[in-house]
Amino acid sequence: MTRDAQVLIIGGGAMGVSLMYHLMKSGWTDVILTEKNDLTHGSTWHAAGLCTHFAHNPTIQELRATSVRLYRDILPAETGEDCGFHPSGAMRITSNPERMAEFAHVAGLSKFTGYELRLLHSPEEVAALHPLARTEGIIGGIYEPDDGHVDPTLATNAMAKVARERGAVILRRNPVLGIRRENGVWAVETLQGLIRAQHIVNAAGTWGFEIGRMMGANVPSVPVLHQYLVTDTVSAVADRIKAGLPELPMIRDPEESWYVRQERDALILGPYEKEAQVWSVDGVPPEFGAELMEPDLDRVEHILMAAMARIPALETGGVKSVVNGPITFTPDANPLIGPAWGLENAWLLTGSSMGVMEGGGSGWFLAHWMTHGAPPMDALAVDSRRFGPWADREYRVAKAVECFGLQFGVHYPHEERPAARGKRLTPLYNLMLARGAQMGAAYGWERPNWFGAPARLTFGRPDWFDAVAQECRMVTEGAGLADMSVFSKFEVRGPGARAFVDALGCNMAPKTGRVGLTYALSPAGGTEAEFTVACLAEDHFYLTSAAAAEMRDDDLLRARAPGSDVEISRVSDDFAVIGLMGPAAPAILGRLTSDPFGAWMSVREMTVAGIPVRALRLSYIGEAGWELHVPAARAAELFLALEAAGQPEGIGCFGSYAMNAMRLEKGYPAWGADFTTERTPAETGMGFLVKPDHDFPGREALLARMADPARWEMVLLEIDPGESEPYYAHSLWQGAAPVGIVTSAATGHRTGKVLALAYLRDRNARDGLEVEILGTRRKVRILDRPPFDPDNLRLRSGVT
DSSP states (O other): OEEEEEEEEEOOSHHHHHHHHHHHHTTOOOEEEEOSSSTTTTTTTTOOOEEOOOOSSHHHHHHHHHHHHIIIIIHHHHHSSOOOOBOOOEEEEESOHHHHHHHHHHHHHHHHHTOOOEEEOSHHHHHHHOTTSOOTTOOEEEEETTOEEOOHHHHHHHHHHHHHHTTOEEEOSOOEEEEEEETTEEEEEETTEEEEEEEEEEOOGGGHHHHHHHHTOOOOOEEEEEEEEEESOOHHHHHHHHTTOOOOOEEEETTTTEEEEEETTEEEEEEOOSSOOBOOTTOOOTTOSSOOOOOOGGGGHHHHHHHHHHSGGGGGTOEEEEEEEEEEEOTTSSOEEEEOTTOTTEEEEEOOTTHHHHHHHHHHHHHHHHHHSSOSSOOTTTBGGGSOTTOOHHHHHHHHHHHHHTTTOOOOTTOOOOTTOOSBOOTTHHHHHHTTEEEEEETTEEEEEEESSOOOOOSSSOTTHHHHHHHHHHHHHSOEEEEOTTSEEEEEESTTHHHHHHHHSSSOOOOTTBEEEEEEEOTTSOEEEEEEEEEEETTEEEEEEOGGGHHHHHHHHHHHOTTSOOEEEEOTTTEEEEEEESTTHHHHHHTTOOSOOOOTTBEEEEEETTEEEEEEOOOTTSSSEEEEEEEGGGHHHHHHHHHHHTGGGTOEEOOHHHHHHHHHHTTOOOBTTTBOTTSOTIIIIIGGGOOOSSOOTTHHHHHHHHTOTTOOEEEEEEEOOOSSOOOSOOEEEETTEEEEEEEEEEEETTTTEEEEEEEESSTTOOSSEEEEETTEEEEEEEESSOSSOTTOHHHHTTOO
16 A cells, blocks of 8 residues: 655654644644554653753753643643643752752753743752752752653653544554655655655654664664663652642752652652663664563662662662663764755654653654744754764764763763764864864864863863963964864855855855855744855855854755756865964965965965965954865875964964954854854844845845844843853843843953853843853943954954
8 A cells, every 4th residue: 555645754752743743733734653563662651751841952941841831731731631740840959069050050041941940059948849858968959840740651642642633644563664765755665555755754763773774864873771660659658648748859869860750659760870781773673662671770779779878768669660671862862853964855853862851842843843944943952963974883872871871960061071082083183182282072073172281170260261361362462273174165166156155145145256154044034054155266166164064054055056057065074274363374374375365355276385275364263364275185284384484473273262262352153152043143243244135045034033123132241250151051131030141151361351142132121231150140241342353453454
């Protein structure tokens, strides 16, 4: 039997069924879901059902909050049946002052997003909320009053019921046997016959990697075994029920790596060991369905003992059952949601280690994306293209083990996790290490963060602060070199190149020999991509963008290329980029070339030290300088020549942290931090680059949003000094009202000012502002001009 569908969803867990439910509610009429076994098989059925609002990222928090609303309120109202949601509340306790700083940061973010997370400042507050917990050694915690837990099977079947009533088709016991692209549609062979679909969605969870392989997509997820135990009746819990007392809040101790929640008159205890046990990395056994592994409590005995010491009532119940089953982990523990790179009308909705907690919201998120052509919120934290082909087997396994072990790790600002590093090395990597680079990871690449001694993680002033200050002084007084090779790079060639680039974004293509910026927009007018555009010839443009945008931008360019008479090439690995910046940069370059430099914002194909170079005369840090794009094979040679030529000026290397500090002194926003798909270029302060008198995708939506008095506005802030360095996601206050959110921040060492870029969601709230940093408010002032070289005199200096 052959079936036709608008969309085929593969996987009947909480995430796949949520997508089916939300697509049907969005007006889609031809949706099929196929499931290998039965609904909720895989990891959904054995999940503990915990639901939380705790998250470090607004998008992740909204996925979780949407799930709570769906399970608690919406589905019971639609079906007339309870989903088994228990509004117990939850708490996290700690004996670690650094953890309290982390809690304060999350609580501060949540005040802006509108979800109540309350800090607990004493053991007494902990004991009042959870009387079964001992509080020796506890210094505080965080309370999440709207958290709870849900019956995963009831919730999933409630979504399925609503979807079926609206016409969705669910095919049970129907495994996928093969997937191919045929005559412009997806042809999916299943046990029950062929299904032809315009769209295909991999929501296969535990089987996500295998279905991805059938699709031709790299799905970097790994099943990891997680255990929890259920006690028999606990008398202290039973006594509370008899007394009519409310359900105990869920409690987590991230230092000891466990969670406990009430289950009727018993308790559930879930440990997370530091050394994860991966399972079926290369393919799940065909016969596997709703099965469990044999218990292996010896692996987690030390965690169980710690939990029992904290909650002695656990010891009184005995062990009724042990659940040991697979859950999936991605390299950063966030789900994979969005388009599958390089595949038309193919989507991922998989990889969540919190499938029930995030499932309801994830289905809403992807349904909006598929329906509207853009996600409802910034997608960077979940976009399935945030990992590229370099995320191979070794990488996904090592990162899954690391993420599982750090499930309860402290999330520090500027954290660089060590597993599976060195996947992509620039041609300058060894030279950077030899000069003392401390490396960070950017989309698999290794790039210097700073030069100097290693630094500990902290919420206070970081150990690299003085090293970064020295790098900034060096660049400002003389010149510096930076390895900027991690940029994503694209060539656009052909007779239609200019017309293509004109139509790509809100700005027009630059003239030959010039460089410009353009912003490609979503259908909603948000900033989909930022490109630096260099016009080498009328039929040849060279585009660069952020490292993390590589696969996203590759998809975007290729999606818009048909009919444009152009050829798109991704050349990220072909070129290295050396930043030569500082007032001495023109003199240094002049010692190595006799070619004319060109003016500011120009591009020249030059010979420098006998090496062919694409020299883009621009600087993200506000100093005179160039981005020198050089064939990768000759990058080290060019670097050494520049270094030698700059010795009279004391040239040295600077890293991404110094670059971040200096760009904030110029008020320059950054893609991925300040630019997001939620906000327009005009809201981000780049409205002067919007040229409305030409056609480009998202134009009408952009112009409407630019005229909307309720639009947001990005501002540059000076923050009063304090003990902690600000970073991102701090709430901005005017009196008792949260009116904005910080997107990036750093100390500007050239100006001595603590600076931040922030969005005001109330554009009129400009006076009496304060920023909350780790629970403490500091006064801020909006700067009307950048504090460093506001007239761009240094940028233009030495122009010939």
